[in-house]
Amino acid sequence: MTILDKIVAEKKETLKEYPEVVERASDRQPIPFKARVEAGDTLGIISEIKRASPSKGDINTGFTPADQALLYVEGGTNAISVLTESDFFKGSMTDLADVRGVVDVPILNKDFIIDERQIVDAYNHGADIILLIVTILDDETLARFHNTARDLGMEVIVEVHDEEEMKRALKLDPEIIGINNRDLKTFLVDLDNTVKLIDKYYDEAILFIAESGMETRADAQKMAGGKARCLLVGETLMRAKHPVEVIGELKVGI
Ligand SMILES: O=P(O)(O)OC[C@@H](O)[C@@H](O)c1c[nH]c2ccccc12
Numbered sequence: 001m002t003i004l005d006k007i008v009a010e011k012k013e014t015l016k017e018y019p020e021v022v023e024r025a026s027d028r029q030p031i032p033f034k035a036r037v038e039a040g041d042t043l044g045i046i047s048e049i050k051r052a053s054p055s056k057g058d059i060n061t062g063f064t065p066a067d068q069a070l071l072y073v074e075g076g077t078n079a080i081s082v083l084t085e086s087d088f089f090k091g092s093m094t095d096l097a098d099v100r101g102v103v104d105v106p107i108l109n110k111d112f113i114i115d116e117r118q119i120v121d122a123y124n125h126g127a128d129i130i131l132l133i134v135t136i137l138d139d140e141t142l143a144r145f146h147n148t149a150r151d152l153g154m155e156v157i158v159e160v161h162d163e164e165e166m167k168r169a170l171k172l173d174p175e176i177i178g179i180n181n182r183d184l185k186t187f188l189v190d191l192d193n194t195v196k197l198i199d200k201y202y203d204e205a206i207l208f209i210a211e212s213g214m215e216t217r218a219d220a221q222k223m224a225g226g227k228a229r230c231l232l233v234g235e236t237l238m239r240a241k242h243p244v245e246v247i248g249e250l251k252v253g254i
Contacts, residue, residue, distance in 0.1 A: 002185040003054050003088075008136055010087045011112050022117040022124070030128035030153045033106040034175055034207045037078050037230050042251040043220055044230030046108060046209070047072035047237050048081035049099065051090040055187040060238040061090070069099040072237070075247030079129065081108040081232060093125045100126030108157065112136060119148050129155045131178065134165040146172050157209060161193070166201050174206060178232060182212040189213035195226030202227055220250040229254070 001009075037044035049065050052058045069080050082099050083091040096109055109127035113119060114136060122130050130149050132142060142158075149156045157178040158169040169177055179194040194210040202208075210228035214220060215236045223231060231250060240246045 003187070004136065004184045007054070007085065007088055007112055008114060011085070011114055014086070015115050015117070018115070018117050018121075022120040024120055024152065025124040028123075028126075030123075030155070031104065031106040033079055033108075033129050033155050036106075037207060040078070040254075042253055043224050043228070044078040044207075044209075045076075045247055045250055046079045046081050046230060046232045047075070047077040047243070047247060048083060048110065048232060048234035049091070049095060050081075050083045050234040050238050052088070053235070054088045055182075056235065058090075059235055063238075065095040065098045066102045068238075068243070069103050071243045072247065073103050073105055075244040076251060077105060077247055078230065079106040079108055081110045081234070082127075083110045083234070085111050093121065096122070096125045096127060106155075113145060116145065116148055119145060119152070119154075123152045123154060127154065129157060131157045131159055133159045133184070134169050135161065135184070139168060139171065142168070143172060146174070159211070160197070163197065163200070166197055170201065170203075176207045176209065178209040178211045179228075180211045181214075191219060191222060194223055194228055198227045214250070217249045217252060220252045224252050224254060 051061050072080050082096045083089045084093050084096055106128040108129040109122035110131050146156050157176045158174045159178040160166045160169045161180045179197050181191050181193050182189045198208050208228050209230040210223040211232040214233055237243045
């Protein structure tokens with residue numbers, strides 16, 4: 001059993017406690033993400049709120065999500081990712097709502113979505129974007145969830161790690177693809193993964209996001225050189241003494 005299998009198994013348990021139906025609680029219009037990144041002349045940055053992870057253990061537990069989010073905004077982040085998975089990443093939907101309460105940049109609800117109710121729940125807690133991880137969903141479910149999120153006005157990052165997943169993602173006619181440099185089954189990180197996959201499947205209509213493992217301006221430059229248009233950065237910002245400055249360093253020109 002891989003760690004990803006364990007996370008999904010736990011998630012199934014948690015979902016047993018969900019109400020049978022999660023109703024949409026408002027008609028809030030999500031904040032646009034892709035168009036705003038594309039309007040800029042630097043690499044977009046999604047800065048993540050991440051307390052812990054199964055590969056690293058505790059990363060930073062002594063912070064308040066709202067304060068951390070405000071630092072990210074001060075740094076000029078294009079969006080904030082809030083990792084809400086609780087068993088392995090120590091996050092919660094309360095973190096998401098807390099961040100929503102203080103920022104007006106788009107928010108990504110980062111979780112392992114395997115049930116439609118999680119999508120409505122993300123919307124209800126103030127998310128503008130959700131992540132769908134291709135490897136944990138079959139084609140039919142992936143397409144259905146993609147539609148559900150877009151019907152709510154949310155944008156979707158379709159996350160892939162390899163070529164086979166990329167081909168499945170492209171069948172959705174997606175607007176945004178996230179390429180994870182980390183293999184969620186082995187935790188191995190390889191920054192060349194983003195570069196290789198974009199090189200082979202580049203499409204100017206799609207916003208390509210490089211995810212995971214980036215630390216330095218040189219890493220950001222490498223991703224920009226490989227035609228990634230945006231970065232998703234967690235650990236580096238959570239460990240940084242001055243996240244505002246680090247975001248500035250990562251925002252390289254396009
Ligand atoms: O902390 P990092 O290495 O900068 O990575 C952030 C983000 O990419 C990572 O948290 C992530 C990418 N895809 C995921 C899917 C589930 C959980 C976590 C993730």
